[in-house]
Every structure is written in C-alpha cells, then in structure tokens.
Amino acid sequence: MSQQSSNQYAYDQELYEQHIKQLDNIKNEIEAQDPFIITQPIELQILESEYLENQGFLQKIQKIRESYPYFRRVRRDGSCFYRAVLFRIFEQIIQFKDQQLLNKFSTIIANSKTDLTAVGYEQIVIDDFYDEIMKQIKLCPNNITVQGIVDAFCNKVTSDYLIMYMRMLTSGYIKANSFLFEGYIETGTVELFCQQEVDPIDREADQIQIIALQNYLQIPIRIFYLDGNVATFDATIFQIPEDANPNSIFINLLYRPGHYDILYPK
Amino acid sequence: MSTNSRMRLVRDLQKLKQMIPQGFQAAPFDDNILLWEAVIFGPDQTIWDGGIFKLLLEFTEEYPLKPPNVIFKTKIFHPNVYTDGKICLDILQNQWSPIYDVWAILTSIRSLLNDPNPDSPANSEAAKLYLEDKITYFKRVEECVEESWID
Numbered sequence: 001m002s003q004q005s006s007n008q009y010a011y012d013q014e015l016y017e018q019h020i021k022q023l024d025n026i027k028n029e030i031e032a033q034d035p036f037i038i039t040q041p042i043e044l045q046i047l048e049s050e051y052l053e054n055q056g057f058l059q060k061i062q063k064i065r066e067s068y069p070y071f072r073r074v075r076r077d078g079s080c081f082y083r084a085v086l087f088r089i090f091e092q093i094i095q096f097k098d099q100q101l102l103n104k105f106s107t108i109i110a111n112s113k114t115d116l117t118a119v120g121y122e123q124i125v126i127d128d129f130y131d132e133i134m135k136q137i138k139l140c141p142n143n144i145t146v147q148g149i150v151d152a153f154c155n156k157v158t159s160d161y162l163i164m165y166m167r168m169l170t171s172g173y174i175k176a177n178s179f180l181f182e183g184y185i186e187t188g189t190v191e192l193f194c195q196q197e198v199d200p201i202d203r204e205a206d207q208i209q210i211i212a213l214q215n216y217l218q219i220p221i222r223i224f225y226l227d228g229n230v231a232t233f234d235a236t237i238f239q240i241p242e243d244a245n246p247n248s249i250f251i252n253l254l255y256r257p258g259h260y261d262i263l264y265p266k
Numbered sequence: 267m268s269t270n271s272r273m274r275l276v277r278d279l280q281k282l283k284q285m286i287p288q289g290f291q292a293a294p295f296d297d298n299i300l301l302w303e304a305v306i307f308g309p310d311q312t313i314w315d316g317g318i319f320k321l322l323l324e325f326t327e328e329y330p331l332k333p334p335n336v337i338f339k340t341k342i343f344h345p346n347v348y349t350d351g352k353i354c355l356d357i358l359q360n361q362w363s364p365i366y367d368v369w370a371i372l373t374s375i376r377s378l379l380n381d382p383n384p385d386s387p388a389n390s391e392a393a394k395l396y397l398e399d400k401i402t403y404f405k406r407v408e409e410c411v412e413e414s415w416i417d
Contacts (some may be wrong), residue, residue, distance in 0.1 A: 020359070082345050125330075126278040128270060157270075160331050164364050171365075199363035201331065 027077070027202075034075045037154045038087055041070040043265055044254075049139070058230035060235040064224055070264040071254055078202035080260045081210060081253070082166040083153065088251045088262055089219060090149045093174075097141045101219075101249060108217060116168055122253065129168060132161040164201060169259045170209050171198040173216040181208055204258065211240060212245040220244035221251045224263060271329040275299050278368040290372045292323070300325045302334075302373055303371075303389035308411060312380040313404050317411035321375070323368070336371065343410040345382040347394035353378075354388040 024254070042108075044065040051057040074080040074087075093102045107132075116126050136144070136152060152158050172192040174181050178190040185193045185208070197203050205213070214221050225236040252263040275294065282292060292304035302323040308314030320339040326332055336358055337351040346354045357366060357374055366374075388394030395403035 023360075121365065122281070122367060122369075124274070125278070125367055128274060129364070130328075157331070164331075167363075168365065168376055195357070195363075196361055199364065199365050200361050 004154075030075070030077055032087045034073070036073065036075075037156070037159055038150055038262075039073040040084065040150075041072050044069055044071050044263070047048070047071070056230045056232075057070070057226050059230070059233050060224075060226050063233050064204055064235055064263070068224070068252060068254075068263040070266050072262040072264075074259075074261050076259050078204045079163045081205035082163045082170075082213070083159065084253055084260050084262045085213065085219075085251055086162055086166050087153050089217070090140065091146055092249055093140045094144060094146050094149055098249070099141070102137075102140055104218070109137060112169055112172070112216075112233055115176065116172045119172050121168065121172065126168065129161050129165040129230065132158065133165045136162065160201065166213060167198055167201070169216050170205070171212045173212040174198065174208065177212075177215075181212070184208055214240045219251060220248055222251065223253045223260075225253050225255045271325060271327050272299050274330055275302075275325060275368075279414075281369060284369065285369075287369060287372070289376050292368055299407060300327075300329075302368065306372060306376050306379070309376060309380050313407045314379045314411060316406045317359050317379075319414055321372075323371070330366070333359070333362040333366075334371070335395045336375065340414050341410060342414075343389070343392050343406045344379065345389055345396050346378060347392075348388040352388065354386060 004005070047061050048058055051061065072084075072087075074084050085182060089101070089105055092098055093105065111131055113123075113126055117123060120136070120142055124252070129240060139148070174194055181193075188196075193208070196204070198209055210223075221240045223238040223240075225238060227236070239250075252265065254261045254263045268297060268388060276299065281296065289309065290304060290306045292302055294300070294302045302322040302325070303345075306319045306321060308317030308319070318340070319342055322339055323339050324335040326334075332369070336353055338347055338353065339351060342351070348383070350353070352373060355378055359369070382393070382396060384393040384396050392406070395406065
C-alpha cells in the first residue's frame, strides 16, 4: 500500500473540504438524475433522442437496434461495467434457467476466495462480499425471479456489496497475473494500479479491468462502441476474447464514452 | 444492513486480538463499537521512534463501504496532518476501498509518519521544513515525540 497521496488539491483544509463537498454534490446529482440503479429493458430507439445533434452516434444506434432493439440503463456512478456484467449473468441464469451457466459461475465464485487470499486479501475483508454474492447464487435459478434480481441490484447496499466483489476479482486477477498487465500500466506498479483504479468503489473500468474480469469469469463480452465518426455506420465491436465461440452466451454492452449499458438482442 | 458494519468491526477486533500487531494497538470503546481508540508507536529507527500517538477512529453504519473518520488526538507535527489532527491520506479519502480493515488503516498511517508526501501538505509549515530545512524539521518532530509522552 502506498502512502503517496494523489490529493494534489489538498493545499489547505478549506480547499480540501470544498473539494470533498463538490464530489458529494456530483454524486448526489448523479443519483438525482439516475434515480434507478438498473432500469427495465427499454427501446434502444429512445436513445436517439439524446443524440439528435450527433449524426455519428445516431446512425450507429439505428444500425445496432436492427439486431439489438432493447437496452437497460445502468447508473452512471463509475461501477456501470461491473454492475452490467454481473447483472447480466444473473439475469441469463434466472430467465433461461441456464443450469450450465449457473454451474460454471457458481464454481468460479466458490473457488474465488482461495484465489483472493492467495494474492493477499484478508479473509475478514472478503467474507461479507463473498457471502452476499453466494446468497444470490443460491437463490438461482428457481427461487428468485428476474424482477427479484433487479430489486437486489436496485438496493444500494446489496448492489455495492455485489459490485465490490467484482472489483476484488478484477484486482485479484490482475495481481495474480501481473506479467500480463505490467506492460499496459503507464505509471507505477500493478499494486498501485489496483489500489487507485480498481479497488475504490466508484472507479470506472477501462480496458485492463475489462480484460481481467472477463478472463476470470470466462464469459464472453461483446462491446458496441459508439463514436461520433460520421463516415462509419457500424459501431466498432470489441469482443473479448476475440476467438469466443459465436454460439456461446455473450454479455452485450453498449459503450458511450465513460459509460456502459446492457444491450439485448431480438 | 446496519448490522454489517458492526459484525465486520467485531471481526476487525478479533483479528487484532489474535495476531497482535507490532507498532500499534486499537480497540473500540466498551459502549460503542463504532468508536475506536488507537495508539500508534513511532516506527523504530526513525525520528519518530519513541513517539506514542493517540488516534480516534469514528466508523459509521456504512463501514466498510465508507471509510472511518480518523484523527490524531495527540498533537503531531507532520506534513500530512492538519493542526486539528485530521489526516490527509489517499486511502482514507478518494482511494478508500472496502478492502481495508482497521489493521490496514493503522499500518498505512504508521508508515505515513516517516514517509510523508510533501506534495499535498495538510500542514504547510511542516511540509516546507521537510523539503527545505531538514534539521529544523527533525527538531520539531523530536519535540512532538517528546510531548507525546506527556499527553
């Protein structure tokens, strides 16, 4: 753990407290704007009204919705990637009584505690988060409805506990496989990267985190990337892993700069 | 889930009792598990060696999703501690994560003593002396180490 503070602003206490207040205000604004944590599936077309001035986005949304007409909005609080991935796994298991995915996922989670302690996580720190996710897994597939899992994710505390576990898995994988990631981390060590960019509860996931979590959970992810380029009509698609079996279950995400939502095919 | 934080703090306490930390001690007040008192011993073979610094840790029902408020009760001369005892430490603020427990918090604060970050000073006089006049800085630290025995 580093003691180096990145609080460049903390030159005097008044300024520091102002800054903390500002951050709190931003958080409150986000919560006021996004009273939901995860919405019901809504028509992707609705998103067009937000980008009437942005032809590049607009034409890509129109193209995407030919095959993926619905999406769920996920709160913009820095945890959208982790939340979208985990929610989608639960939803798939419950909605389609997907026993195969349930077995795979519950095995990975059940073994994860050992993996986390192996990279230095304290048992007492992991337990509450592990217990929460195991509690939800044990309800699957028959003792909880899709609405039930939506409700669990919309409960702020439950949601935070579930997402925190995804962050731990991500951090744990990066630390255990630091040789894979060192080259991509611009400054500092893998440890410091995890401390600053993965472990804190509101840090957005970027490529490294996405690859790490996907590698750990072994469930393919497809990301439709919206950009303002008017010369292209198709959104760029990132598929992780690149050689995933096209017939497998995918977690489909819609990416706009700084944000992920969940996409649903026809 | 107000019980989450309390159950977690009980486990934090059990860990401290079983593993017996070097360099600090901590325990909650008898009547309130959300309020802890801690003592950090200045790291050996540093200018802080011999110092005994009392701290107060105030947890909320949101722990460990939110960090505790940690302040030095003993007067301390340090670049990253405000004169009222508040600590400027990333993991207690914008880099807080539920992965930290009482042990990790106190370990971090203890290593901050001899490894200050003068780039983000909470006490600008201490930071300035640390960067520009180490002899006076050492003297001031020595004074606060001595005063910590009387406290």
